Amino acid sequence: MPNALRVHLAGTFAFLYLPIVVLMVLSLNKAGLPTAWGGISFEWYGKLFANDKVLSAARNSFVVALFATLISTVIGTMLAFGVVRARPSATRDALLFAPMIIPDIVLAIALLSFFTLIKFKLGLHSIVLAHVVFNIAFVCAVVRARLQSFDWSLVEVSRDLGASAPTTFLRITFPLVLPSIIAAALLAFTLSIDEFIIAYFTAGAGQSSTTLPMQIYAMIRFGVTPEINAVATIVMGVSFVLVFLSQRLNREAEA
Amino acid sequence: MAPGVLWLLGLMVVPCLLIFLLAFFERGTYGGIDWNAPTLENLKRAADPLYLTIFWDSARIALLATILALLIGYPAAYAISKAQEKHQTALLFLAMLPFWTNYLIRTYAWIVLLNPAGLINTQLMYLGLVKEPLPLLYNEFAVVLGLVYNYTPFVILAVFSSLQRMDPSLPEASRDLGAGAWTTFYRITLPLTAAGVAAGAAFVFVLSIGNFITPDLLGGGKLQMVGNLIYDQFLTARDWPFGATLSGLLIAIMMILLFAQAVAANRAGGRHA
Numbered sequence: 406m407p408n409a410l411r412v413h414l415a416g417t418f419a420f421l422y423l424p425i426v427v428l429m430v431l432s433l434n435k436a437g438l439p440t441a442w443g444g445i446s447f448e449w450y451g452k453l454f455a456n457d458k459v460l461s462a463a464r465n466s467f468v469v470a471l472f473a474t475l476i477s478t479v480i481g482t483m484l485a486f487g488v489v490r491a492r493p494s495a496t497r498d499a500l501l502f503a504p505m506i507i508p509d510i511v512l513a514i515a516l517l518s519f520f521t522l523i524k525f526k527l528g529l530h531s532i533v534l535a536h537v538v539f540n541i542a543f544v545c546a547v548v549r550a551r552l553q554s555f556d557w558s559l560v561e562v563s564r565d566l567g568a569s570a571p572t573t574f575l576r577i578t579f580p581l582v583l584p585s586i587i588a589a590a591l592l593a594f595t596l597s598i599d600e601f602i603i604a605y606f607t608a609g610a611g612q613s614s615t616t617l618p619m620q621i622y623a624m625i626r627f628g629v630t631p632e633i634n635a636v637a638t639i640v641m642g643v644s645f646v647l648v649f650l651s652q653r654l655n656r657e658a659e660a
Numbered sequence: 661m662a663p664g665v666l667w668l669l670g671l672m673v674v675p676c677l678l679i680f681l682l683a684f685f686e687r688g689t690y691g692g693i694d695w696n697a698p699t700l701e702n703l704k705r706a707a708d709p710l711y712l713t714i715f716w717d718s719a720r721i722a723l724l725a726t727i728l729a730l731l732i733g734y735p736a737a738y739a740i741s742k743a744q745e746k747h748q749t750a751l752l753f754l755a756m757l758p759f760w761t762n763y764l765i766r767t768y769a770w771i772v773l774l775n776p777a778g779l780i781n782t783q784l785m786y787l788g789l790v791k792e793p794l795p796l797l798y799n800e801f802a803v804v805l806g807l808v809y810n811y812t813p814f815v816i817l818a819v820f821s822s823l824q825r826m827d828p829s830l831p832e833a834s835r836d837l838g839a840g841a842w843t844t845f846y847r848i849t850l851p852l853t854a855a856g857v858a859a860g861a862a863f864v865f866v867l868s869i870g871n872f873i874t875p876d877l878l879g880g881g882k883l884q885m886v887g888n889l890i891y892d893q894f895l896t897a898r899d900w901p902f903g904a905t906l907s908g909l910l911i912a913i914m915m916i917l918l919f920a921q922a923v924a925a926n927r928a929g930g931r932h933a
Contacts, residue, residue: 407742410735410738410739410742411739413735413736413739414735414736414739414740414743414751417732417733417736417755417812417816418754418755420732420809420812421755421758421809421812421813422758423773424766424769424770424772424773424809425758425761425766425769427769427772427773427779428765428768428769428772431772480663480664480667481664483661483663483664484661484663484664484665486661487661487662487664488661491661495922497665499918500665500668500669500673501668502918503668503672504668504672506862506863506866506867506914506918507672507676507911507914508866508867508869508870508871508872508887508910508914509870509872510870510871510872510887510890510891510907511676511679511870511890511907511910511911512672512675512676514679514890514894514900514903514904514907515672515675515676515678515679515907516671516675517894518675518678518679518682518900518904519671519674519675519678521692522678534671535671537667537671538667538668538671538672541664541667541668542668545664592760595760596760599761599762599763599764601762601763601764601873602872602873606894618762618764621762621764621765621768622764625764625768625771625877629771629772629775633768634772637762637765637768637769640761640762640765641761641762641765644760644761644762645757645761648757648760648761649757652753656749
């Protein structure tokens with residue numbers, strides 16, 4: 406690799422990670438402010454765990470992400486299996502790609518209008534319904550990529566040896582694809598637990614349906630505080646771990 | 661396949677169609693929609709210079725962010741593709757990792773860095789390079805920076821995957837036939853990765869022009885983009901039909917761009933074959 410490229414790549418990584426590292430370091434700064442270093446302290450994390458609003462929001466986010474992940478993993482996986490067997494269709498591909506690229510504010514107001522029109526009560530459950538929309542697309546994309554590199558001759562061998570179609574699916578296809586399905590589920594969970602605008606519009610009023618990103622947004626609007634650095638560090642740490650696991654599983658499946 | 665398709669039709673396509681429908685009705689007296697009053701007023705209002713300016717500004721900012729994200733992302737993807745093969749996956753993963761974390765937090769991090777008492781300004785003053793804090797936050801610079809920061813990873817992914825699909829013997833042949841490194845890049849590699857560039861560019865532009873969080877947090881209310889305008893119409897002004905009109909225009913822009921990108925991808929694909 407020429408040196409200029411090497412320097413550019415290093416610079417790009419510095420650009421991508423500098424803000425994240427700064428937040429993480431500041432969350433440990435006893436002085437709280439970026440202007441002075443007051444030594445390492447977990448004081449801000451302590452404050453966070455004594456904050457009822459943050460805790461209830463975190464619980465809500467967990468519940469939403471859990472249900473959105475379960476539903477979208479089942480539906481998205483079925484969809485991926487269907488798509489690889491069906492004839493190629495540009496319309497269907499567009500439908501599957503749209504949730505990834507539609508501006509979230511547009512999907513948010515569209516769903517709010519729709520739920521209001523059909524007089525659907527808003528709450529955590531409506532956030533779940535909304536999150537499943539974009540999660541389906543991501544789950545389907547991950548599982549579909551795995552199925553496209555899948556060695557279907559294994560299935561043929563199993564059938565030739567006398568196994569029925571359901572047995573072949575349960576004993577051959579499913580176990581081989583399972584790591585990718587779990588990888589997809591982990592990504593879906595990450596996306597859902599981090600999503601802000603769509604949740605904000607489809608949550609309805611009140612703390613009972615406030616998710617963690619909504620709570621963080623309210624805190625940011627109030628001003629820069631060391632507590633935000635602490636909650637941000639935890640949230641990013643959780644995402645890093647989930648995405649890392651997801652990547653490992655997916656690579657194992659491909660290997 | 662049916663449950664997934666039905667879910668997307670019922671909770672994405674139908675609500676988006678509803679948005680187009682709402683655009684043709686008046687707002688109700690207490691917010692909501694007056695279904696008895698069909699009108700073209702919302703469309704006329706969207707063509708008002710006040711709103712056209714906001715659309716134009718959003719498009720300009722999105723375009724600037726797209727160009728910068730490509731200028732940073734393309735060489736980075738190229739560098740990853742030239743790294744040793746065993747390191748490529750790890751490098752690509754590292755480039756994509758921030759993309760999977762909380763958008764709100766990634767944007768907030770720049771407030772911490774850019775504000776007058778933030779890390780960059782305090783360091784610059786400490787080093788004596790500036791006497792007063794530079795106005796880095798709550799302006800167009802901050803918004804463009806935030807968008808480039810958030811979407812560059814996607815450009816890297818899109819360009820890297822098109823570099824991987826490219827037949828490596830083609831640039832090699834070009835070099836063997838005597839073309840220089842730059843000529844080979846401009847005449848061979850760049851055209852062959854046009855599909856990746858188009859996909860990355862379409863993604864950055866569409867998500868930037870309709871962005872809400874970045875102009876809201878880094879623009880500080882001084883700078884309005886279409887996303888903020890839609891937000892205000894729904895949550896502050898309570899004029900849902902006008903908010904729907906603006907969203908409908910955004911969806912239309914998105915569809916045109918995705919169509920253009922698909923055409924570009926097909927062309928590049930055709931040249932491949």
